[in-house]
Amino acid sequence: MSDDVQLRNVEDADLELFFQHEHDPETVRRSKFTPRERERFMTHWRTKVLGDPTVLVQTVTVNGEAAGNVVSWTDEGRRFIGYVFGRAYWGRGVGTGALTLFLQQEKIRPLYADPFTGNTGSVRLLEKSGFVRIGTVQHGEHEHVMFELNAE
Numbered sequence: 476m477s478d479d480v481q482l483r484n485v486e487d488a489d490l491e492l493f494f495q496h497e498h499d500p501e502t503v504r505r506s507k508f509t510p511r512e513r514e515r516f517m518t519h520w521r522t523k524v525l526g527d528p529t530v531l532v533q534t535v536t537v538n539g540e541a542a543g544n545v546v547s548w549t550d551e552g553r554r555f556i557g558y559v560f561g562r563a564y565w566g567r568g569v570g571t572g573a574l575t576l577f578l579q580q581e582k583i584r585p586l587y588a589d590p591f592t593g594n595t596g597s598v599r600l601l602e603k604s605g606f607v608r609i610g611t612v613q614h615g616e617h618e619h620v621m622f623e624l625n626a627e
Contacts, residue, residue: 478564480572482533482580485544489534490520492541496559506559507591507617524548531581535573537564545577547586554583570600578604584626589619 494517496502498510511519524530524546532546535558543560556577560569578586589612590597598620602608606622613619 478537478567478569478572479539480542480569480576481536482545482573482576483536485525485532485534489541489544490517492561493520493544493559496543496561499562501562502559505591505594505596507593507614507619531577533577533580535560535564535569537567537569542569543573545573547577547581547583553587554581554585555587555589556581557588565596570596571603574600574604578624584624586624588622588624589614590622592618592620 494513497508497516502508503510510516524532527548530546530548532544534541535543535545542564543558545556545558547554547556549555556574558570558573558577560573564570586606588601588606590601591614592598592611601622604624606624608620609623610621611618612621
């Protein structure tokens with residue numbers, strides 16, 4: 476039996492799960508992203524993510540249960556994609572399924588992503604999804620791989 480991966484609009488109740496994912500110690504280690512305190516996290520999501528019509532964001536469900544999110548946004552003229560999944564869903568093809576569905580909705584190209592170089596799961600996911608390495612960038616003291624997805 477395989478997992479049924481779907482996307483749906485974000486519901487307010489999903490934010491608590493997303494907050495928990497952002498604070499998971501292994502997620503923090505792999506992403507090198509500093510988790511935000513609760514009020515800052517909720518404000519960011521409600522105003523800058525859900526409140527911005529240029530942001531595309533979807534909750535990822537697995538067999539009907541919320542499992543994470545995929546989001547795209549524009550930063551300094553470039554469209555980026557990001558995602559976070561609960562640890563229970565890692566290594567099960569959920570990321571591949573979610574990204575495949577999301578890229579059917581997000582039509583803007585080129586599309587960029589910049590995972591931490593040591594996040595091999597995220598690097599592999601982007602490569603499997605057609606993203607190509609175009610260089611590296613520094614975020615603080617950490618090197619990240621810059622990926623680009625162009626029109627097919």
